[in-house]
Amino acid sequence: MTAKISCPVHSRLYVEGRVVEEDFGYDALAGHLRDRPDSVGWLDLLEPSAEDLAAVTAEYGLHPLAIEDALAARERPKLDRYPDHLFVNVYAVYFDHDGGSGSLGAHKVEISAFVTERVLITVHKNEGDVGKLVERWDADAELAAVGGVNFLLYGLFDVVVDSQYAAARQLDEAMDGVEDSMLGEGGAPRAVRMRGFALRRSLAQLRRAVAPMQDVVAEVNRPDSDLADDRLRPYYRDVEDHAERALESIEHSLVRITELLDADLNEQSNILNDITRKLAAWAAIIAVPTALTGYFGQNLPYPGFGQPWGFGLSTTLIVVMATGLYIYLKKRGWL
Structure with a gap:
């Protein structure tokens, strides 16, 4: 008998690329797969406990080290191979920009995935937009019909990399206003400089999520790998290209914001030099009569x-x- 789990789940059953069942309980998935030998399934777990993943491990034979990584927070993006499945850890990214408070940043959603022969099991370690993933799978039913679980994995990679590239572009666009203020005469106000530092911190955090993605996707799409067949390889290469473009955008933005902050620091130094020079000039002017009257002891x-x-x-x-x-x-x- 299949064990029950307590965390929220999303589920789907595919036959030849068509959704034949969805939003059923975890305990029903194994039965659906047995009843339909030509089907593949998707199971999403939101913030599962160790007991929840233990139940999944017993049903699908997941490796203990993969379970450990799925339970740990802030694991690096990676792809690990185990005898009966793959383990993938990636980060979807969503850009937060509150114009009222001026806060901004890249909100990361950590997603772990177990890729078995007939089931893709995703683990959301914090709340994410599952709807975008479902929409991506539904947008290409013809490819889904021939791709099986590997198509589901491709769709996951595609959504994740697209979110990363979108966040990188939005951060770059947010930099335009900072650039205009920093390049003005007299140096930028402190609030603008703090916004520039916040942008650089967000870009650095985003880079840690994006930099390994190209290698993760390339590992699936290796010529000697049986994960992606000839029909899926061009799509995986397209995701690789998007991952490379996202990283290039982030690297460019990091160089840009660093140069802006350095230019503003130089402008602040120039202003300080001007002020120091003026104060020194006034001090010299005042010092001359003070020295003369002091020297001659004039008390008028x-x-x-x-x-x-x-x-x-x-x-x-x-x-x-x-x-x-x-x-x-x-x-x-x-x-």
Whole structure:
């Protein structure tokens, strides 16, 4: 008797590329596969527990090391071969941009997959958009009819790589506004610089998810591999090409934002040099009469000299002049 699992599931059964059953319980999948020898299935588990994956392992003979990787968070993107199945770990990426708060970033959805002879088992380690994956499979029923489980794996790769490329392009477009502000005269405000640093951090995080994808897809599409037949190989090569383009876009954006931040730092240094030069000039101007009067010991009578109100007058002049200088320097942004 098939064990039950407690996590949310999505499921489908395909026969010759057509969906004949869907959204059935986990315990029904094994029976559907036995009743229809020509069928293949897809099972998606959302945040399964160790007990859930233990039940799947008992039913489909999954390797303990693959189960360990499926339970661990933030595994690197990879493809591992085991005697009876493949294990794949990838990241779908969605770009978050809240114009009101100014927050942005690439939200990664970690997906592990077990590729068996007749079943593709996907494990979403956090909430993701399963609908995009289903739409991709439904968009090419003719190829699905000849591809079986390997077509399902191709569709997963295609959706993941497309999401990564889209996020890379959106991050690059978000950089345009930062670039305009940073290249303005006088250097960028602190908020713009912080946005630039946030973009660079998001790009670095995205690169870690995207960089290995080309090798992962190429491993499936090797000439000596029996995973992809001649009909699927061109499609896998297309995914490889998209993965390469996504990585190139990220590398270009990283160079671009780094150069922008360096240019802004140089502009800030130039402004600081100008301010330092002006302060030094004023200090020199003030130092000359101060040095002369100090050298000759000049103590001249001032208005109110020897009178009680003279102290108040001199104190008022000092406060007014110091306040005026403070306001001037504050408006110039020197304080």
